[in-house]
Structures are given as C-alpha cells and as structure tokens.
Amino acid sequence: MDANNFDCIVLGAGIQGSYTAYHLAKNKKKTLLVEQFVLPHSRGSSHGHTRIIRKAYQQDYYTRMMSECYQLWAQLEKEANVEIYRNTGMLVVGKEDCSAFRSLRGTLLRNNIPMEVLSPEQFASRFPSVRLPPGESAVIDKTAGVLHADRALKAIQDLFRGLGGVIHDGEKVVDFTPGSPITMTTNSGMYHAQSLVITAGPWAKSVLARTGLQLPLQVLRINVCYWKERIPGTYGIGRHFPCFIGVKQHGAKHDIYGLPSNEYPGLMKICYHSGSETEPDERDRQTSQEDIAILSSFVSKSFPGLDPTPAVVEQCMYTVTPDSDFILDQHPSHSNIIIGAGFSGHGFKLAPVVGKILCELALGKTPSFDLSPFRITRFQPLLKSAL
Numbered sequence: 001m002d003a004n005n006f007d008c009i010v011l012g013a014g015i016q017g018s019y020t021a022y023h024l025a026k027n028k029k030k031t032l033l034v035e036q037f038v039l040p041h042s043r044g045s046s047h048g049h050t051r052i053i054r055k056a057y058q059q060d061y062y063t064r065m066m067s068e069c070y071q072l073w074a075q076l077e078k079e080a081n082v083e084i085y086r087n088t089g090m091l092v093v094g095k096e097d098c099s100a101f102r103s104l105r106g107t108l109l110r111n112n113i114p115m116e117v118l119s120p121e122q123f124a125s126r127f128p129s130v131r132l133p134p135g136e137s138a139v140i141d142k143t144a145g146v147l148h149a150d151r152a153l154k155a156i157q158d159l160f161r162g163l164g165g166v167i168h169d170g171e172k173v174v175d176f177t178p179g180s181p182i183t184m185t186t187n188s189g190m191y192h193a194q195s196l197v198i199t200a201g202p203w204a205k206s207v208l209a210r211t212g213l214q215l216p217l218q219v220l221r222i223n224v225c226y227w228k229e230r231i232p233g234t235y236g237i238g239r240h241f242p243c244f245i246g247v248k249q250h251g252a253k254h255d256i257y258g259l260p261s262n263e264y265p266g267l268m269k270i271c272y273h274s275g276s277e278t279e280p281d282e283r284d285r286q287t288s289q290e291d292i293a294i295l296s297s298f299v300s301k302s303f304p305g306l307d308p309t310p311a312v313v314e315q316c317m318y319t320v321t322p323d324s325d326f327i328l329d330q331h332p333s334h335s336n337i338i339i340g341a342g343f344s345g346h347g348f349k350l351a352p353v354v355g356k357i358l359c360e361l362a363l364g365k366t367p368s369f370d371l372s373p374f375r376i377t378r379f380q381p382l383l384k385s386a387l
C-alpha cells in the first residue's frame with residue numbers, strides 16, 4: 001500500500017480530531033491526522049490546562065453520553081498512565097424562576113446523578129467565601145471536576161501514534177476533492193483516503209465552504225481570565241473548592257463559570273460563556289473587553305475573596321451553532337466525508353464519545369447514540385447551499 005494512501009484522514013488535531021483518530025487506529029484503520037500548526041499549539045479551542053467535566057446538563061442526551069465519557073477518560077488515564085480527571089464537584093447556582101437552572105437540576109434528579117441540593121444556610125456554611133444572591137438556589141453535581149486538558153490532548157495523540165497512527169503537524173490542508181477515494185492536498189503533499197473526518201474547530205466553516213456547504217457557525221474569541229485570591233488558597237483545589245456554573249446570574253445574558261485555583265497558584269479561573277465574533281486567523285486583532293467588564297462586576301459581587309481585576313488573560317475560541325448543539329453528521333452530498341463541528345464551548349468533556357461516533361460514521365457503522373440533535377438537517381431553513 002502506498003505511503004500516501006490511508007483508510008481514513010482526520011483533518012484537525014484538536015481534542016475531537018485526536019480522539020477520532022485514536023478510535024480509528026484502535027479499529028485497525030490506517031489513519032493520518034493532519035494539523036496545520038506545529039503541535040502543541042494554542043491557536044484553536046483545545047489548548048490550556050483545564051476544562052470542566054460534569055454530568056449536569058440541561059439535556060438528557062448529553063448527560064447520557066457523559067456516562068460513557070467518564071469510562072473512556074478513565075481508560076485513557078490507564079492506557080497513558082497519566083492523571084487527567086480530578087473530582088471536585090460543581091456548584092450550579094441560579095434563580096428558581098430560571099428555566100435553564102431548573103432544567104440542569106431536573107436532569108441530575110431524573111438521571112439519578114449523585115447530587116446535593118443546598119439551602120441558603122447550608123450554602124453559607126459550606127462556602128463562606130462565596131455570596132449567594134437573594135432568591136438564588138444551589139445544587140452540587142458531585143460527579144463533576146477538572147480535566148487536565150493539555151495533558152489529555154498529548155496523551156491521546158501519543159496513544160494514537162503508539163497504535164501506528166501517523167500525525168503530520170505543521171501541514172495545512174489546502175484542498176480536497178470528494179470521491180472514492182478522496183484526494184487531499186496540503187501545503188506539502190497529496191494523500192488519498194476512503195473517508196475524511198473534518199474536525200477543523202474554528203476553521204470548520206471555511207474548510208466546509210470548499211464543498212459548497214455553508215454551516216451556520218460563528219467563531220467567538222473568549223477571554224480566559226484568572227483572578228487573584230486575596231488570601232492564596234481560599235478557592236483552591238487543595239481545599240476542595242468546586243467548579244461552578246452561575247446560570248445567567250446578576251442579569252448576565254450568558255452563564256459564568258469557574259474552576260478552583262490550581263494551574264496558576266493563587267489564581268482562580270472565571271470566564272464568561274460568550275465572547276466577541278472573530279475570524280479564526282484574526283483572533284488577536286479582536287480586543288473587545290465587554291465580557292471582562294461583566295466578569296469584574298460578577299467577581300466583586302459573588303467572590304469577595306478575589307481581586308476584581310483579572311491578573312492573567314489568555315485567549316481561546318468557541319465555534320458556536322445557533323442552538324449550541326454539536327454537529328456530528330455525514331456531509332449531505334458526500335457520505336464518506338464526516339463532520340464534527342460546532343462544539344459551542346462545551347465539547348472537551350464529550351470528546352471520547354464524539355471521537356467514537358465520528359469513527360463509527362467514517363466506518364459506515366451504526367452510531368452508538370441517537371444523532372438527531374446533531375444532524376445538519378436541523379439547520380435546513382438556515383442553509384444557503386444547494387445540498
């Protein structure tokens with residue numbers, strides 16, 4: 001077999017593409033994973049030390065997918081011999097009359113997820129360093145915690161290589177021709193494969209436009225803010241401080257979420273679940289600070305033990321769909337082109353199952369989960385392309 005012929009090519013080595021490539025290699029498929037930047041890099045959506053993992057979701061289908069994700073993250077820890085998940089629990093805080101808050105709590109209850117409902121008094125005694133606004137309620141998702149993201153990405157790529165997978169980093173895909181096989185051209189080579197999985201993160205929209213498919217994806221630049229503890233360790237992982245999601249608190253349009261201080265000692269990560277629209281290659285030209293102003297006000301009201309000016313601000317990107325659900329589907333006109341896109345700022349924790357589903361689609365197998373929430377046809381009225 002020619003060195004440039006593969007069973008499958010995966011375009012994009014973020015967490016979704018890397019996990020897909022791993023599953024394909026486990027299925028003994030000759031797989032090429034192509035990445036435009038030299039690895040590791042910080043220009044997409046999968047870099048950084050930490051991500052939240054949780055079962056608390058508004059929709060049962062994500063909560064159900066998470067059960068298998070926890071098993072697959074544990075399998076990765078075992079196969080790679082690295083710690084990736086740390087259980088911290090996660091506070092979910094919101095107003096009783098907020099439907100999103102009630103849905104999160106309802107999903108936990110319905111699915112028998114280990115959880116706790118806290119009265120305002122219990123909240124005040126358990127978390128004296130956090131102010132619960134009047135009229136707000138809190139529950140704890142006890143399964144939640146922190147994923148060591150950079151470590152996870154490296155581990156899955158190393159395992160893929162160990163299974164015989166090939167990674168070409170620093171190599172940008174510039175063109176591909178659908179067919180059987182698919183022909184793919186990069187800035188330094190030409191390859192053929194029976195199937196192609198596109199997991200291009202913020203570049204998905206422009207990559208797919210080459211095939212005539214216009215997906216309603218919006219790229220947002222996210223300011224990843226770290227806030228200094230007035231007394232180091234107050235909100236520390238070592239003191240078992242949990243992750244949290246504040247559901248549209250203090251009138252904010254979007255959720256605010258946080259992780260205990262850990263990766264940068266004395267600094268707690270608190271971010272706004274939205275940002276400013278950007279082109280992926282123009283990320284650093286986007287300098288809007290609107291989200292930071294919202295966060296500063298939130299921090300001063302709810303976290304009195306933090307300095308309300310961020311000490312460190314890093315950047316990352318979300319690729320969002322109109323309904324915040326992922327796109328996991330075959331290309332409407334080319335069944336051997338598989339699309340994983342639009343992870344809408346919550347896809348990391350689900351990557352083990354996303355990778356499994358994309359692998360199943362690439363191999364023509366029946367997917368292990370119901371994909372109706374993730375189908376491209378749900379955007380039919382919005383799609384401009386001639387499908």
Ligand SMILES: Cc1cc2nc3c(=O)[nH]c(=O)nc-3n(C[C@H](O)[C@H](O)[C@H](O)COP(=O)(O)OP(=O)(O)OC[C@H]3O[C@@H](n4cnc5c(N)ncnc54)[C@H](O)[C@@H]3O)c2cc1C
Nearest residue numbers: 012014015016036044045046052173201316343347348349
């Ligand atoms: C600030 C922030 C906080 C988040 N918090 C959480 C959280 O707490 N929990 C959670 O579950 N999720 C979270 N997420 C979401 C999660 O990180 C993303 O959903 C996930 O990383 C998306 O991965 P991806 O592989 O789709 O994209 P990416 O990581 O961007 O990977 C796509 C890759 O494709 C490559 N590529 C694109 N075009 C080409 C080309 N032409 N040729 C070759 N390569 C190409 C890119 O360079 C890139 O490496 C967060 C995201 C951000 C930004």
Ligand SMILES: O=C(O)[C@@H]1CCCC=N1
Nearest residue numbers: 052053245257273345346
């Ligand atoms: O996915 C997650 O858990 C985080 C926190 C909530 C908002 C988005 N990302």
